[in-house]
Amino acid sequence: MRIAVVGAGALGLYFGAKLAQSGNDVHFLLRRDYDAIMARGLKVCSVDGDFHLPKINGYRTPEEIGTADLVIVGLKTFANHRFRELITPLVGDNTMILTLQNGLGNEEALAELFGDGKILGGVAYLCSNRGEPGVVHHLGEGRIVLGEYIRGETAKAEKVAAIFNRSGIECRVTPDYLKARWEKLVWNIPFNGICALMMKPVDTLLSLKAMRLLITDMMKEVITGGNAQGLVKPIPLTLAEDMITFSERLSSYRPSMLIDRQEGRPLELDTIFGAPLAAAAGKGIEMPRVQELHALLLLAEKG
């Protein structure tokens, strides 16, 4: 199976490297890291053991890659307006397109361009960040919850999941990936948002009682918003407390949106805030705490 990775940031590089390491035919569309990777290969510094791939199939344009069987999309969602330009050259009749991006609306945007039946949605639980060019750091986790855009179908997802699992990437198929998307938003909205706004890591937030209360209340808003979307099984409100407990173990972890802000990149506000707020409002659910954080982040982005 010919695999193309579009958006080779920390997530794309890590999963692509795991797939390549176990012998898959992986092709990376590169930008910042092109020179370093072509010269010295790709280094993964991982909590599961470091490894180095001396020879990577790297390209500067999707046309050089050509048609693939599976396209893995790891672009930052503020670059989603480039889907057509970057992905079209990779798509043939039987190509599957898997977005591992954050937030809501990515599958929809891809389906509109390439057709519902080609699209898979994966929710990635991965702590990673980029080091110097050619180096990616894997700090923890690394699993994927996978589903198809056409709800209830799972044949394509099973096929992709088998490849991932054989490559040492824990991958579970769900007939309702939308629930997984919202479950991840329960964490991403407060922690990505507040860490980015305040430029502080996870443990600094959790050290303040008023902040723990705010995060818990905000998580409950997101759970309520998600449960209004007709999920097959609702998300329990107790997930909020569970996630706070889980987050204690993350110590000074910096969520991706904080890193984006520190490195001067745009923030993924449309998919992590705008789309969930619109989806909730569409079902008559207000998320006032989420809305406030979104407004503050929009103000922060104005610089």
Place this chain on the structure above:
Amino acid sequence: MRIAVVGAGALGLYFGAKLAQSGNDVHFLLRRDYDAIMARGLKVCSVDGDFHLPKINGYRTPEEIGTADLVIVGLKTFANHRFRELITPLVGDNTMILTLQNGLGNEEALAELFGDGKILGGVAYLCSNRGEPGVVHHLGEGRIVLGEYIRGETAKAEKVAAIFNRSGIECRVTPDYLKARWEKLVWNIPFNGICALMMKPVDTLLSLKAMRLLITDMMKEVITGGNAQGLVKPIPLTLAEDMITFSERLSSYRPSMLIDRQEGRPLELDTIFGAPLAAAAGKGIEMPRVQELHALLLLAEKG
């Protein structure tokens, strides 16, 4: 009437200067500005016309001032724990104590120390800030809404208001100063809070649609919280839109809490956020947007 000013920041210096200019016997407790004012007097750069008072009664301790007929308290509320030490030497049998400080809880704290009957509460609408030592800038407004801590009584307030009005300070007496306190909080909570949190002036906030919506919603929370306190007449919800319109005229005004943060001072969070949140909660009213802003400011204060 012997008047003592405790807390000679932008507010205390401005009102004290106006009172002194029109011949009242005013005595200032000074700290930062002592040397400059004793050497060169006090300069007021005002939108109503600059003036200079060459000779000021300035002191370093309240004991040097001694008993006064009227004590005007302009301390930042994070210094309220110093009430006993700073005010006791100024208080005789018939002394009136007027707090012009921000937020809720100041009258209560003074009443506990000096007795209900001595306490007046004034809500100041004043745009001012300190310049170099010995200079205060008056940027706009300058009126006071005045009441007595013992609700319904107005005799003392009328007496003080007469002095202020004779000194060119517009002063209106109300039998329900608590309503005036909450009305000011309707503006202070969102604008002081968000400007300080984001380190941005008023017009930057108003230039963003999502932020105008947030501020309006937050103002409505405060109005609802205030109206639960048994005010004589409720605050209309339309005050929110009116205040947004009014705030358009403030252009790049920096509220006091933003200046406090820029200058590295503590923030007046207890009286502008903590006390109103507690008062609302005491009546069963949630103010989720206010609570979120409070939690974010507490996190910002942790540095």
